[in-house]
Amino acid sequence: MTAAHGVMAEYDNREALLDALRSARAAGWQRMDAFAPFPVPEAAALLGVGGSRVAWIAIGAGLFGAALAYGVQWWLSVHVYPINIGGRPLHAWPAFLPATTIVAIVWAALATLLGMLVLNRLPRLSHPVFTAPGFLRASEDRFFLLILAEDPAFSVPAARDFLRGTGALRVTEPA
Amino acid sequence: MSLPGRALRLLTLLAAGSLLVRRHAPAHAPGELPANEVAAIPLQPRFGWRFTASLGAAALGVLLLGYAVVGLLLQGTGLWGTNIPFVWGFDLINYIWWIGIANAASLFAVILVLRRHGLRTAVNRFAEAAALAAIAAAALYPILHLGRPWLFYWVLPYPATFQVWPQFRSTLVWDLWGIMAHVLVTGLFWYIGLIPDLATMRDRAVLRGRLRSARLYGLFALGWRGSVIHWARHEAAYRLVAALVLPMLVSAQTIVALEFASAVVPGWHQARLPLHVVATGVPSGLGVVLALAALLRRTLGLQQLIDDADMHLLGRLMAAASLACLVLYADEAFTAWMEETPTQRGMAARILGLYAPLWWGGLLLTALVPQALWLRSCRTGLAAPMLIGLGAAAGVWLDRFALVAGGLLHDHLPSTGPAYGPSLPEWTLLLGTAGLFAFALLLFARFVPVVSMYETRHEESEAEAP
Numbered sequence: 001m002t003a004a005h006g007v008m009a010e011y012d013n014r015e016a017l018l019d020a021l022r023s024a025r026a027a028g029w030q031r032m033d034a035f036a037p038f039p040v041p042e043a044a045a046l047l048g049v050g051g052s053r054v055a056w057i058a059i060g061a062g063l064f065g066a067a068l069a070y071g072v073q074w075w076l077s078v079h080v081y082p083i084n085i086g087g088r089p090l091h092a093w094p095a096f097l098p099a100t101t102i103v104a105i106v107w108a109a110l111a112t113l114l115g116m117l118v119l120n121r122l123p124r125l126s127h128p129v130f131t132a133p134g135f136l137r138a139s140e141d142r143f144f145l146l147i148l149a150e151d152p153a154f155s156v157p158a159a160r161d162f163l164r165g166t167g168a169l170r171v172t173e174p175a
Numbered sequence: 176m177s178l179p180g181r182a183l184r185l186l187t188l189l190a191a192g193s194l195l196v197r198r199h200a201p202a203h204a205p206g207e208l209p210a211n212e213v214a215a216i217p218l219q220p221r222f223g224w225r226f227t228a229s230l231g232a233a234a235l236g237v238l239l240l241g242y243a244v245v246g247l248l249l250q251g252t253g254l255w256g257t258n259i260p261f262v263w264g265f266d267l268i269n270y271i272w273w274i275g276i277a278n279a280a281s282l283f284a285v286i287l288v289l290r291r292h293g294l295r296t297a298v299n300r301f302a303e304a305a306a307l308a309a310i311a312a313a314a315l316y317p318i319l320h321l322g323r324p325w326l327f328y329w330v331l332p333y334p335a336t337f338q339v340w341p342q343f344r345s346t347l348v349w350d351l352w353g354i355m356a357h358v359l360v361t362g363l364f365w366y367i368g369l370i371p372d373l374a375t376m377r378d379r380a381v382l383r384g385r386l387r388s389a390r391l392y393g394l395f396a397l398g399w400r401g402s403v404i405h406w407a408r409h410e411a412a413y414r415l416v417a418a419l420v421l422p423m424l425v426s427a428q429t430i431v432a433l434e435f436a437s438a439v440v441p442g443w444h445q446a447r448l449p450l451h452v453v454a455t456g457v458p459s460g461l462g463v464v465l466a467l468a469a470l471l472r473r474t475l476g477l478q479q480l481i482d483d484a485d486m487h488l489l490g491r492l493m494a495a496a497s498l499a500c501l502v503l504y505a506d507e508a509f510t511a512w513m514e515e516t517p518t519q520r521g522m523a524a525r526i527l528g529l530y531a532p533l534w535w536g537g538l539l540l541t542a543l544v545p546q547a548l549w550l551r552s553c554r555t556g557l558a559a560p561m562l563i564g565l566g567a568a569a570g571v572w573l574d575r576f577a578l579v580a581g582g583l584l585h586d587h588l589p590s591t592g593p594a595y596g597p598s599l600p601e602w603t604l605l606l607g608t609a610g611l612f613a614f615a616l617l618l619f620a621r622f623v624p625v626v627s628m629y630e631t632r633h634e635e636s637e638a639e640a641p
Contacts (some may be wrong), residue, residue, distance in 0.1 A: 014636055034403045037375075038633035044407035058415050071333055072342040072617070081340040095344040102352045103427055109360045109419045114368055116412040120405045123397035130400065134284075136378035138401045140211065159409070161540025 005128035006033075006148040007159035008135075009168035014040055017143035020166035021046045024145065031151035035129070037137075057115035058108040058125040065107025070100045090169055110117060132174035146148075200386055213624045214379045214630070215473055218388065222621060225474075230617050236610010243604040252322050254600040260583050261595035266320035268575045269605055270386040271431055271452065272459065273313030273612075274357070275571055277459020278424040279496075280306035281361055285424075288368075288417040294488055296630040300372075300418050301471060301553065301619070303365040303462045308458075310361050312608040319604070346434045354429040360423050363418045371409065371629045374399035428453045429522055435582070442521035442582030448508055451503055455574060457496045459539045462567035465493050467616070469560040471625055480626045483555050490554030497545035497567065510622035521585040530581035533573045540570025 013019045021043055023033060034043045044050060047154065073096040078084075082090050117123065129135055129146065138144055145166070147159040156173065163171045221617035244305040247254060257264040284302040318327050330351045332341050341348050380389035396451035399405070434448035468489060472481040511522030526534055545567050580595045597605075619625070 016422045034487050036403050037494065038371075038629045039406040039409070039638065041407055043403040047404055049407055051409075052409045054408050054411040055415055058184075058419075062514055064281060076340045077333060077343050081338070083342065084479045085344070092344045098349040098354045098430060099343065100424065101422065102349075102356045105419050105423055106356045106359055107414050110413045110414045112419070118406045119408055122399065122401075122405070125398060127377045127398060127400055136382060139375040139378045139399075143273065162311045 004149055004152070004156055004173045005131075006146045007153075007156060007173055008129070008144050008146045009131045009162055009163035009166060009171045010134060010143070011143040011145070011167070012169060014143060016167060017145060018042055018046070020145050020163070020168070023166060024147065028153060029147055029151055029159075029162070031148040031154075033129075033146045033148060035135075035138040037140055040143075041090070045052070053119060054112060054115050057119075061111030061115075062104045062108030066100050066104035068107075069103035070096055073099060074175060128174045130174075132168070132172045134172075135174070142169075142171045152169070180387070209233070211375075211379065211628070212477070213480065213626045214375055217285060217376060218383060218622060219383060220382060226617070226621070230621075231615070233610050233614035233617055236607055237614050238610075239338065239603055240315075240607025240611055241574065243600055243607050246600055247319060247471050248324065252320065254598060255641070256596050256598040256601060258592060258595070260588075261580060261589050263320075263526025263579050264302055264595050264599045265601040265605060267431075268572070268579045269608065270313050270316035270320075271428065271456075271575050271579075272568075272572045273309045273316070273608065274428055274431070275308045275312060275575075276426055276460045276568060277309035277357070277451070278465050278581070279366065281420050281460075282307065282424050282457070283461060283464060283492075285362070286419045286624045287425050287515040288414060291625050293634060294485055296465060296627055296634050298468055298489065299630070300365075300368065300623075300627045301467055301616075301625050303361070304616060304619045304623075304625075305370065305463055305467060306361050306460070307365050309463075309621070310358050311615060312612045314358055315608060315611075317350060318502040334393045346430060346437060349430045349600045350434070353432045357423055357427045360416065360420055364413075365422050365565075367413050367416055368627060369623065370396060370399050371401070371406075372624045372627060374401065375628050376624065406481070412605060425453060428456060440583060440586055441517040442525055442585065443578075445514075445518070447506065452578075454503055455500050455541060455571060456551045456568040457495065458545060459571035460568075461489075461493045462545070464564070465489050465639070466564035466568075469557050469564070471620070475559050475625065477626060480631060486554050486560065487551070490548040490560060491576075493564065493567070494545055494548035496549075497542050501542035502533035504542055507532060517585070517587065522584065524567050524584035525577055525581040528581065528584045530577050530584070534577035534581060537570045537572075537574030537577055538567045540569075542573060544570075 009020065009021065011020065017036065017040070018036060021032070024032060025046060032047060034040070034047065036043065041050075075090060077092070077096075078090045084090075129144075129159065132144070134142065135144065145163065145168075151159075160171055160173075253264070255264055257266075258430065280302045284295070284306065285301045286292070287299050318324050321327055329335075330341055330348055338457065377389050377392040377396050380386070418574055428454075431448040432452040436445060436448040438444060448548050470483055472478050474485075480599075483635070495523040508522070514522075514571055525531075545563050547553045547559070548563060584591060585594075
């Protein structure tokens with residue numbers, strides 16, 4: 001067996017996980033992760049992460065898509081392939097707007113999915129946490145707190161002792 | 176499936192030694208899983224003969240679609256009943272109709288997600304799925320009606336040998352972007368909401384020893400492990416895409432309506448047309464969602480998850496949407512009355528002329544009959560919501576027919592050519608797309624959780640919290 005990925009504690013409700021997370025923060029643990037069967041924004045906030053970066057990625061991609069779509073329409077209609085239709089202006093900006101908006105939306109939506117996945121380092125085929133006994137219930141009804149081995153104060157006994165004191169149902173070591 | 180059927184299925188599950196699924200498990204010993212009816216549905220080895228029969232019928236519909244498409248590719252649009260001046264027939268009628276269903280179903284799902292409404296746990300997932308299936312059916316038509324569908328890529332800006340580029344000042348080019356974006360964004364909305372539930376399915380399948388299913392679900396779950404950090408980003412992404420769907424809904428149908436409004440035909444040349452088309456589309460999509468809700472809760476035994484309160488809310492929403500439709504019909508008549516003589520004559524031809532039964536049928540089925548949903552007793556059962564919901568969808572179809580074909584009865588010319596009537600290949604194509612829609616929805620009910628499981632868990636935990 002390789003070195004431990006960390007030490008993991010299991011809880012059966014959201015409040016217990018949040019309490020454990022708060023006391024872990026107070027005890028000085030820095031590198032942690034938590035797992036839940038549904039969104040727990042408070043826990044994410046305690047770990048210092050929110051969803052705003054996804055939104056910025058989407059906005060950036062949307063603006064880029066808009067510029068690209070408008071630019072292509074302008075470049076093709078005015079410079080590359082100008083067609084004179086009854087003397088109407090070649091740079092017909094109102095007619096360019098529908099496609100511009102729509103393409104911007106597509107870029108933003110695709111970037112939302114990809115941005116979310118990249119920030120989450122997904123997809124991946126496997127992950128050490130899945131080796132923890134009972135972890136499959138993280139997608140059902142159980143809550144897990146993981147103290148990562150990267151934590152400067154990490155040692156298996158210390159993390160174990162701390163997590164045992166938080167009222168965990170069980171404490172395991174995914175490798 | 177009937178009640179005895181459900182009981183039988185449950186018994187076989189229990190008899191198969193499946194200790195993992197228990198209906199009423201008040202407390203869970205460690206290592207034992209609580210009941211999860213939603214996840215249990217796709218993991219059943221068999222689904223019963225009724226399902227197989229329905230899937231078979233839908234598959235026949237898909238075959239029919241293939242037949243209609245191949246026939247069209249071989250012979251061309253001459254197979255259809257369209258002719259000058261009726262250059263648009265079933266192709267446009269059915270396209271606007273399917274888009275309307277897709278739009279209303281996604282609009283509904285989006286509003287529920289953005290407002291974090293409790294109803295979202297019950298109906299969101301299959302409203303999204305219905306939208307996706309409808310948009311797939313809709314997207315076929317504009318491509319097929321091109322005449323030479325295999326050259327559809329000519330509308331894309333790509334460096335062709337002759338250096339001919341698309342005409343970006345044309346509404347037809349907007350159409351391409353509108354449809355393509357609609358398919359993509361609706362699909363993304365559905366898929367992003369599905370990722371965590373696919374992970375639940377994966378874990379469930381592992382615990383049941385169904386490793387092949389687990390691998391398949393796992394592949395599409397992208398390695399989701401439920402980290403709260405991931406959840407935070409996922410929630411942001413889901414809500415963000417929901418918000419992005421909103422402008423999408425207005426755009427695709429508005430663009431089609433603009434194609435009509437920018438024509439010189441008096442019956443079409445009206446600024447109110449985009450509003451009319453977008454807003455009268457709502458009862459069709461809501462009607463399909465309502466019918467599906469009534470059907471799914473009965474056949475899959477999901478009465479606890481899609482409960483009576485949900486049905487009441489959905490029914491009242493549908494009734495309100497059809498009331499809005501009634502107002503629009505009144506506005507249509509009033510606007511026509513205030514217009515110049517050619518428009519008045521065009522409108523009179525639509526309401527009283529050859530296609531008058533279609534116009535009146537549309538009015539009856541979309542705007543009047545659904546008013547019955549204000550009555551409590553019409554909202555819960557199986558038959559009433561299904562009939563009213565599907566009736567509204569049919570009514571919107573009649574309205575589209577009355578618009579596309581009936582709008583052309585009075586042109587600026589003294590007389591118009593022979594009237595439009597759909598030919599057999601057109602009916603085959605419509606039946607085929609309906610088969611595609613049903614086939615997609617049945618597969619969806621078979622393989623994917625029909626109710627959002629994580630949203631349900633979330634909701635339940637919030638209800639329990641002090």
